[in-house]
Amino acid sequence: MAQTQEINIPVADPNDSYANPAAMPSSADRAPRSFDVEAFAKPDRTQEDWRYTPVERVEEFFDTFQPSGDTEISVSMIDGAPLADGATFERVALGDAGTGIVSEPNDRVSAVEWNSGKQATVLKLEGEIEQPVLVKVHGNGFDMDAFHLVIIAADHAHADVVVEHDGDARIAEGVEISTGRDSHISTTFIQEWNKGSKQVGNQRIHMGEGASLRHSVVTLGGDVVRIRMDQDFGGEQGDLNMLGIYFVDPGEHIEHRTMIVHNHPECRSRVVYKGALDGKDAHSTWVGNALIAPTAPGTDSYELNRNLVLTPGAIADSEPNLEIENGNIIGAGHASSVGRFDDEELFYLQSRGIPEVEARKLVVRGFFGELVEEIGIPAISEHLMTVIDRRLTRGESDAMAQVLEEK
Numbered sequence: 590m591a592q593t594q595e596i597n598i599p600v601a602d603p604n605d606s607y608a609n610p611a612a613m614p615s616s617a618d619r620a621p622r623s624f625d626v627e628a629f630a631k632p633d634r635t636q637e638d639w640r641y642t643p644v645e646r647v648e649e650f651f652d653t654f655q656p657s658g659d660t661e662i663s664v665s666m667i668d669g670a671p672l673a674d675g676a677t678f679e680r681v682a683l684g685d686a687g688t689g690i691v692s693e694p695n696d697r698v699s700a701v702e703w704n705s706g707k708q709a710t711v712l713k714l715e716g717e718i719e720q721p722v723l724v725k726v727h728g729n730g731f732d733m734d735a736f737h738l739v740i741i742a743a744d745h746a747h748a749d750v751v752v753e754h755d756g757d758a759r760i761a762e763g764v765e766i767s768t769g770r771d772s773h774i775s776t777t778f779i780q781e782w783n784k785g786s787k788q789v790g791n792q793r794i795h796m797g798e799g800a801s802l803r804h805s806v807v808t809l810g811g812d813v814v815r816i817r818m819d820q821d822f823g824g825e826q827g828d829l830n831m832l833g834i835y836f837v838d839p840g841e842h843i844e845h846r847t848m849i850v851h852n853h854p855e856c857r858s859r860v861v862y863k864g865a866l867d868g869k870d871a872h873s874t875w876v877g878n879a880l881i882a883p884t885a886p887g888t889d890s891y892e893l894n895r896n897l898v899l900t901p902g903a904i905a906d907s908e909p910n911l912e913i914e915n916g917n918i919i920g921a922g923h924a925s926s927v928g929r930f931d932d933e934e935l936f937y938l939q940s941r942g943i944p945e946v947e948a949r950k951l952v953v954r955g956f957f958g959e960l961v962e963e964i965g966i967p968a969i970s971e972h973l974m975t976v977i978d979r980r981l982t983r984g985e986s987d988a989m990a991q992v993l994e995e996k
Contacts, residue, residue, distance in 0.1 A: 622693040626653060626704055629697035638696060638817075641874040641906045643842050646813050649733060650761050650789045651697055653704045657732035660760060662710055667721040667751060667968060675716040676748070680708050683737055687711045690739070691765040691793040695819055699791035702761035706735035713741045714748040714774070721749035721966055728758025728786060737763045740776065744769035744797065749966060751777045757786055764792040768800045770824065775803040777964055781976065782811035790816040798824020798853075805964045806845060808835040809976055813842045821850040822885075829858040832960050833875070834973070836980050837903070839868030847892070848878040851885040860892035863960055865953055867980070869902035877909045877923065886917040894925040897956055899949075950981050 621628055631651050632639040664678045665671060672678065681687060688709045694700040712722065726736060740750055746769060768774050780788060788811055796802055800823075808814050820829065829849065837843045849858045864873045877892040896905035909923035930952060938948035957977060961970045 620695055622695050624689070624693055624700060624703055626697060626700045629700060632697060638846070641876070642815060642844060643813065643872075646842065647698075647787060647789055647815065649759065650701055653701055654733045654735075656705055656707060656735040657730070658707075658734065659729040659732055660734045660736055660758060661725070661727040661729060662736065663725045663727075664710065664712065665723055665725075667723045667966075672722065673718055673720060675718045675746075676712070676714055676722050678710060678712045680710055683707060683709045685709075687741070688737065688739055688765070690741075691767055691795045692819070694763075694791065695793070696791065696817065698761060698789045699763055699817070702735050702737065702763045702789075702791065705761060706737045706763070709737040709739055711739045711741065712750065713743070714746045714750070715743040716746060718746075718748040721751050724750065724752045726752065726754045728754070728756035728760060728782065730757055731759050731785065733759050733761075735761045735763075739765045740767070742768040742772045742774045744771060746772040746774065749775045749777070751966065751969060752779065754778075754780045754782060754788065757783050759787045760789075762788060762790040764790065766792065766794045766802070766804075768796050768802055770797040771799040772797060773801050775805070775965060777805040777807065777966060777969060778816075779969070780806075780808040780811055780814050780816075782814070784810070784812065786811045787813045788815070790814075792816065792818040794818065794820035796820065796822050796827045796829060799826045801828040803830045803832070803965065805832040805834075807833075807964075807973060808843050808845070809973075809980070810838075811841065811843070815842075815844040815846075817846040817848075819848040819850075822853045822856045825854050825856065827853065827856040829856070830963075831858070831860040831862075832963055833862030833864075834957055834960055835862070835864040835873060836977060837864065837866045837871040837873045838980070840870045842872045842874075844874040846874075846876045846878070849880070849890065849892075851879070851881045851888045851890060853885055855887035856885065857889040858891075861960065862894045863896070863957060864894075864905065865897045865899055865956065866903035866905055867899040869900075871903040872906075873904075874906040875908070875925070876906075878912075879910070879921065879923070880912045881915050881918060881921060883914050885915055887919060888915065888921065889919040890921045892923045895956075896927040897953065898927065898929050899953070950978060953977065953981060
């Protein structure tokens with residue numbers, strides 16, 4: 590009689606997904622990190638991180654370059670006054686102490702920015718700063734330039750930072766954000782470039798134990814804008830909110846990528862990005878990545894992306910990715926959508942006597958309104974809604990001009 594062999598079915602350990610069976614490394618483990626440009630292959634569409642990007646339009650950022658130094662950088666309080674007590678900044682050589690403190694570059698363009706740049710602006714925050722700090726980045730031309738910003742918040746600091754971009758530019762930008770234990774910080778990055786401008790940005794974020802960070806990105810202009818944001822926690826009970834707003838005009842490519850790494854217990858993250866696209870060949874990309882490591886029980890994570898296509902011919906790519914390596918969590922989820930105007934909403938407003946053009950504006954304002962308010966800085970909120978209204982009006986004028994040309 591043949592001997593039977595007992596079959597053992599592995600049982601997963603919810604606290605250690607690597608224990609049984611052995612798992613493949615996570616995306617965060619696989620990604621190279623280096624200050625060396627040649628550690629990364631030149632981007633092309635076959636690479637997962639670049640498959641949505643029009644690489645031919647940003648290939649000048651793939652090799653080190655001599656920065657023009659034409660970009661103007663100023664730091665003040667948001668009302669233009671000198672920095673208040675608790676906020677200091679200095680310009681240091683890139684590579685000096687205080688720079689390169691949040692991991693290493695994570696793709697070729699971020700390594701190029703590091704090796705091309707000469708100076709870094711280091712902003713330090715301590716105590717409670719009542720008024721937002723404003724970092725103004727103004728482009729003065731299309732010669733290649735590089736800008737590196739480091740934001741360091743001390744333990745228990747409370748502060749808001751607004752970083753505004755405008756003008757004409759082709760700029761590689763690196764941002765490092767490090768928040769101390771039990772700090773409460775908000776950062777708002779606004780891209781309002783003139784037509785023809787290009788920005789390839791990389792942000793690396795590290796949050797201290799018990800810290801909260803509201804990180805907002807608002808992109809309202811630029812031929813090509815691509816911003817990648819990588820974040821991790823430095824201790825338990827961190828709280829991260831990432832908010833994004835973008836409005837894409839004809840021919841523009843606007844791309845945002847978020848990577849949230851839950852590597853400590855009992856941390857929370859929320860990612861909410863919303864975009865509107867108006868016109869032929871308007872193209873947006875949002876890729877949201879969230880990793881829950883075996884070391885992060887009690888995680889609570891969710892990411893959402895919604896896209897409103899205002900006219901035919903626009904394309905919105907939306908890709909949420911979730912890697913869960915720990916079964917002992919509160920929750921993890923994601924959602925994304927791409928759609929046009931809700932006909933029922935428009936019908937309802939028009940049935941109340943509101944003209945179609947104004948009804949469309951109201952729908953878009955409602956689409957963005959909650960996020961704009963959540964940014965939490967009144968002066969910025971009012972400005973953003975004004976810009977969105979202006980963009981809608983411009984889109985209507987362009988559409989009417991096209992109709993007249995066709996006649």
